[in-house]
Amino acid sequence: MNPYWSRIARELSPYTPGEQPRIANLVKLNTNESPFGPSPRAEEAMRAAASDSLRLYPDPEAVELRQALADHHGVRREQVFVGNGSDEVLAHAFAGLLKQTRPLLCPDITYSFYPVWAQLFGITLETVPLDAGMGVRIEDYRREAGAIVIANPNAPTGIALPRAAIARLLDEHAGIPVLVDEAYVDFGGESAVPLIADHPNLLVVQTMSKSRALAGLRVGYALGDAGLIEALRRVKDSFNSYPLGRIAQAGATASVRDDPWFRDSCSRIVATRETMTRELTALGFIVLPSCANFVFARHPLMGGAAFAAALRDRAILVRHFDKPRSAPYMRITVGTPDDVRKLIAAASDILKGR
Numbered sequence: 001m002n003p004y005w006s007r008i009a010r011e012l013s014p015y016t017p018g019e020q021p022r023i024a025n026l027v028k029l030n031t032n033e034s035p036f037g038p039s040p041r042a043e044e045a046m047r048a049a050a051s052d053s054l055r056l057y058p059d060p061e062a063v064e065l066r067q068a069l070a071d072h073h074g075v076r077r078e079q080v081f082v083g084n085g086s087d088e089v090l091a092h093a094f095a096g097l098l099k100q101t102r103p104l105l106c107p108d109i110t111y112s113f114y115p116v117w118a119q120l121f122g123i124t125l126e127t128v129p130l131d132a133g134m135g136v137r138i139e140d141y142r143r144e145a146g147a148i149v150i151a152n153p154n155a156p157t158g159i160a161l162p163r164a165a166i167a168r169l170l171d172e173h174a175g176i177p178v179l180v181d182e183a184y185v186d187f188g189g190e191s192a193v194p195l196i197a198d199h200p201n202l203l204v205v206q207t208m209s210k211s212r213a214l215a216g217l218r219v220g221y222a223l224g225d226a227g228l229i230e231a232l233r234r235v236k237d238s239f240n241s242y243p244l245g246r247i248a249q250a251g252a253t254a255s256v257r258d259d260p261w262f263r264d265s266c267s268r269i270v271a272t273r274e275t276m277t278r279e280l281t282a283l284g285f286i287v288l289p290s291c292a293n294f295v296f297a298r299h300p301l302m303g304g305a306a307f308a309a310a311l312r313d314r315a316i317l318v319r320h321f322d323k324p325r326s327a328p329y330m331r332i333t334v335g336t337p338d339d340v341r342k343l344i345a346a347a348s349d350i351l352k353g354r
């Protein structure tokens with residue numbers, strides 16, 4: 001270990017992002033990116049923003065983008081916070097809201113960044129096991145807690161809770177902040193955003209990386225009571241007061257205002273997910289019911305790690321999580337219909353040898 005490291009750096013166990021390899025003709029189904037490009041209007045707005053104006057700092061409050069998001073979601077601008085990817089927004093929420101005296105609760109199988117932030121900010125994290133069907137059970141959260149974070153739909157299972165269940169969770173924990181990470185909600189989940197009006201303890205976090213095909217731009221946001229948003233703003237202004245550049249603000253704003261492109265892109269991905277699920281099931285896979293742009297699937301004849309390695313040998317990349325309950329599974333991003341054909345052909349080839 002390098003002798004110059006601080007205690008913080010020494011004790012971290014960082015998140016491992018999905019591989020971003022440079023292999024030609026790779027079918028990349030490992031990081032839940034969109035198979036389609038972003039809205040053409042967003043591209044146009046970004047080209048226009050790439051100008052002499054870049055010598056000036058961007059709007060630190062991102063007023064136009066926050067107004068566009070407020071209009072889109074039917075909330076007020078004071079109820080919107082934007083950041084450099086939802087990962088940054090989540091990090092600020094962990095520091096500004098979820099760090100309480102009593103423990104933070106989250107499911108045992110969920111976005112694997114949550115334990116990393118908990119460690120970074122010195123938050124005691126307590127995991128609540130998913131039920132036998134790999135779903136979140138609201139009743140299991142009736143215990144001593146300082147805050148709660150859940151992803152809905154959950155990652156990497158893809159399973160979604162209905163809005164009524166989230167409402168119950170909020171009512172049962174009205175005294176503590178509850179964060180709902182909706183990174184995948186646009187692919188068939190029910191958003192908790194309409195609950196914000198009656199629940200000052202609810203923070204909803206969304207991203208432009210998946211359903212808006214802007215993973216490369218790094219824009220995420222939070223929606224919630226103005227009181228919660230103010231905590232995020234205080235953390236941001238103590239960390240990086242200009243998190244979103246001019247190009248990101250312009251592109252993200254144009255994307256939010258292009259509803260037809262958004263709806264079309266999401267519905268194509270949902271349609272491909274249904275085809276992919278049918279074909280994987282026909283090959284003998286057990287596929288969890290997904291409301292996301294990926295599926296979580298296992299095959300009774302082969303472990304997740306071995307299957308993922310065999311797919312990689314055939315230039316198809318999927319994600320595998322090496323934890324006891326998720327080890328049998330692979331998380332496979334929904335690609336183009338052509339990607340799915342290649343995936344199914346490769347999987348059936350692998351299974352032929354069994």
Ligand SMILES: *Cc1c(COP(=O)(O)O)cnc(C)c1O
Pocket residue numbers: 032084085086087088111151155181183206207208209215218219220
């Ligand atoms: C992808 C993902 C994020 C992070 O998204 P960015 O906006 O790209 O940082 C957050 N939460 C979950 C559950 C995700 O899957």
